[in-house]
Amino acid sequence: MGTNDGTETGAGVSTTRKTFEILEALKEEEGVTITELTRRTDLSKSTAYRHLATLTDMGYVIERDGEYYIGFRLVEISEQARTRKTGYTAAKRKVFELGQETDERAVFIVEEAYDAVYVYRHGSLTNTMIGKRRPLHCMASGKVILAEWTDDEVDAFIDARGLDAHTDHTITDRDSLYAELDRIRDRGYATNNEEFMEGMGGVAVPVFTPDDELLGALAVFGPASRFTGEYVHDELPDRLRDKAGEIRVTLAYG
Amino acid sequence: MGTNDGTETGAGVSTTRKTFEILEALKEEEGVTITELTRRTDLSKSTAYRHLATLTDMGYVIERDGEYYIGFRLVEISEQARTRKTGYTAAKRKVFELGQETDERAVFIVEEAYDAVYVYRHGSLTNTMIGKRRPLHCMASGKVILAEWTDDEVDAFIDARGLDAHTDHTITDRDSLYAELDRIRDRGYATNNEEFMEGMGGVAVPVFTPDDELLGALAVFGPASRFTGEYVHDELPDRLRDKAGEIRVTLAYG
DNA sequence: AACTGTGTTTCACCATCCGGAACATTGATT
DNA sequence: AATCAATGTTCCGGATGGTGAAACACAGTT
Missing domain, CATH: 3.30.450.40 (GAF domain)
Structure with missing residues (x-):
C-alpha cells in the first residue's frame, strides 16, 4: 500500500530480513569475518555481531577462528524441501x-x-x-x-x-x-x-x-x-x- | 545474565528465534496451516501470520492452498555447508x-x-x-x-x-x-x-x-x-x- | 610506544514487533 | 437461504527490544 518506490520493502518482519541478509552473505564466501560482513551488507557492526551471536547460539551458523560459516543445522531444515x-x-x-x-x-x-x-x-x-x-x-x-x-x-x-x-x-x-x-x-x-x-x-x-x-x-x-x-x-x-x-x-x- | 533458569534464553535477537521456531515447525510436517502453527508453537496468530508473510515474500517459505512449506531457497543457502x-x-x-x-x-x-x-x-x-x-x-x-x-x-x-x-x-x-x-x-x-x-x-x-x-x-x-x-x-x-x-x-x- | 584494524560491550532512543480484538472469508450444517 | 464455526487477514496502541554510535579491549604491526 502507498508508494511502491524502488526496492520492494514488502510487509513484515524487517529483523528477519536482516538475518537472512547475513545468511545470504555467508553463503557467498568460504568464511566471513564480522567486519567483512559489515562491508558486504549495510548493517552496523554491532547489529551484525548480535545477529551472528544469535545464529551461532542456535547452531545455524558456525564460528571458527573468527570466521563464520553456514552450519549444518540449516541443512536439516532445508532437506524438508528435498524430501x-x-x-x-x-x-x-x-x-x-x-x-x-x-x-x-x-x-x-x-x-x-x-x-x-x-x-x-x-x-x-x-x-x-x-x-x-x-x-x-x-x-x-x-x-x-x-x-x-x-x-x-x-x-x-x-x-x-x-x-x-x-x-x-x-x-x-x-x-x-x-x-x-x-x-x-x-x-x-x-x-x-x-x-x-x-x-x-x-x-x-x-x-x-x-x-x-x-x-x-x-x-x-x-x-x-x-x-x-x-x-x-x-x-x-x-x-x-x-x-x-x-x-x-x-x-x-x- | 542473572538467573539462568531452565531454558537458556541466550543473548541476541529474539525475533530471529521466532523465525527459526517457525521454520523448525514447518520442517516437522508436510504442510502446515497458520492456526496449526500457533498450536504447535506459542506464537500468537498475528505474529505467526506476519512472520510467514515475510518468509514467503523472501521465498524461503512457500504457500500453497493455505499450507506452508519450506522453500528451495533455503536449500540454496544450506548447500554452502555441504559444498x-x-x-x-x-x-x-x-x-x-x-x-x-x-x-x-x-x-x-x-x-x-x-x-x-x-x-x-x-x-x-x-x-x-x-x-x-x-x-x-x-x-x-x-x-x-x-x-x-x-x-x-x-x-x-x-x-x-x-x-x-x-x-x-x-x-x-x-x-x-x-x-x-x-x-x-x-x-x-x-x-x-x-x-x-x-x-x-x-x-x-x-x-x-x-x-x-x-x-x-x-x-x-x-x-x-x-x-x-x-x-x-x-x-x-x-x-x-x-x-x-x-x-x-x-x-x-x- | 603509537597506531591500525579487529571483536566486544554499553547505552539511550525510538523504530518496530507484539498480541488482542475486530473484521473478512470460507465452508459446513440446519 | 440463513446461521454458525473455524480460519485467515487487518488494525492499532503500547512496550518490548532491536538499533547505531561510540567507547572499550585486544592483538599485531610499524
Whole structure:
C-alpha cells in the first residue's frame, strides 16, 4: 500500500530480513569475518555481531577462528524441501543412474515460484548447483514444465517474469514460446539449443506421479556440439522417458 | 545474565528465534496451516501470520492452498555447508560407489558442534537422514572422529555432552571410551556394535585431506546380524580405506 | 610506544514487533 | 437461504527490544 518506490520493502518482519541478509552473505564466501560482513551488507557492526551471536547460539551458523560459516543445522531444515514428496527421493536415484549410464550431467528439476530449481544432480566434479534457480523459458527442463501448464498459467508466468534473452537463441517472444511448447507436447520431450548458455545443449522430459500430477523434470545436458541428431532426439529422450517411468512405478508400488 | 533458569534464553535477537521456531515447525510436517502453527508453537496468530508473510515474500517459505512449506531457497543457502570443502563433494561420489558396491547403506559424516552430522548418504529408499545429528560416542563414524582428537578435546566433549546410553551396548563411562578409542587408533577403523540402536551394526574409517587434516568419516551400516566376523573386520574396512584414500587423491590431484 | 584494524560491550532512543480484538472469508450444517 | 464455526487477514496502541554510535579491549604491526 502507498508508494511502491524502488526496492520492494514488502510487509513484515524487517529483523528477519536482516538475518537472512547475513545468511545470504555467508553463503557467498568460504568464511566471513564480522567486519567483512559489515562491508558486504549495510548493517552496523554491532547489529551484525548480535545477529551472528544469535545464529551461532542456535547452531545455524558456525564460528571458527573468527570466521563464520553456514552450519549444518540449516541443512536439516532445508532437506524438508528435498524430501517433501517421496517422488523427489525416487528421482535422486534415477538422476545418479542417468549420469552414470549416459556419462552426461543429469539433473532433476522442479518448479517453484516461477523458477526452475535444481533438486538433485549428478556428473562432473563440482556439484555446486543444487538449489540454484534458473529461468523456466530457456531451459529444456523449464520448457517441459511450462508445456504442462494451461495457456493462462503460461501467460501469468510471462507477465510476471518476462522472457529475457540469455543468448541469441533464447526464445523471447510469446508466440515463439507457444509454438515451442506445442512442439514439446507433441514430442513428449524438450531440447535446449544453447538458449541459456552459448555452447550448451540439453534434453528433458516431464516426470509424473501415478495419479498424473506433474512432479518435475529429468534432464541431461552437455556441450551443444555433442547434443545433436538422433542422440538428442531419440536415444536420450528414450532413456529419460524410461527413468521417468521408473519413478512413476516406484511411487505406485513401494 | 542473572538467573539462568531452565531454558537458556541466550543473548541476541529474539525475533530471529521466532523465525527459526517457525521454520523448525514447518520442517516437522508436510504442510502446515497458520492456526496449526500457533498450536504447535506459542506464537500468537498475528505474529505467526506476519512472520510467514515475510518468509514467503523472501521465498524461503512457500504457500500453497493455505499450507506452508519450506522453500528451495533455503536449500540454496544450506548447500554452502555441504559444498564448503571440496573434500565434501568428493566424498559424495564415494558414498554412492560404496553403497552400490557393498549393497549396504553408506554415509559420509562430519562433526559439528559435538554432533555427528550426516552429510551424504546412499542406500535404501528413503534418504531422509541428511542433516540429522547423532551423538558421537555411539556411532562408528563418531568414534572414529573422536579417535583423532586429543585427550583434552575428548574430555571437553564428554563434559559438554555426556555419554548417554542409547542401548545396553552404548559406551557410557570415560575409561571404556578411552580404551575403545585406543583400539580404534590401533586398527584404523571403528565398529558399531548395536551401540546406538538395537540390531544395527556399522563400520567407519576416517577421511583425511592431503595435508592430513581430518575431513570426516566414511561409514556403512546395516543389520547387526550381517555385520560380523571378517566382513566387518577385513572386507569392509579395506573397502572403506580404499575410498577414503581415493578422496585424498582426488583432493591432491584435480 | 603509537597506531591500525579487529571483536566486544554499553547505552539511550525510538523504530518496530507484539498480541488482542475486530473484521473478512470460507465452508459446513440446519 | 440463513446461521454458525473455524480460519485467515487487518488494525492499532503500547512496550518490548532491536538499533547505531561510540567507547572499550585486544592483538599485531610499524
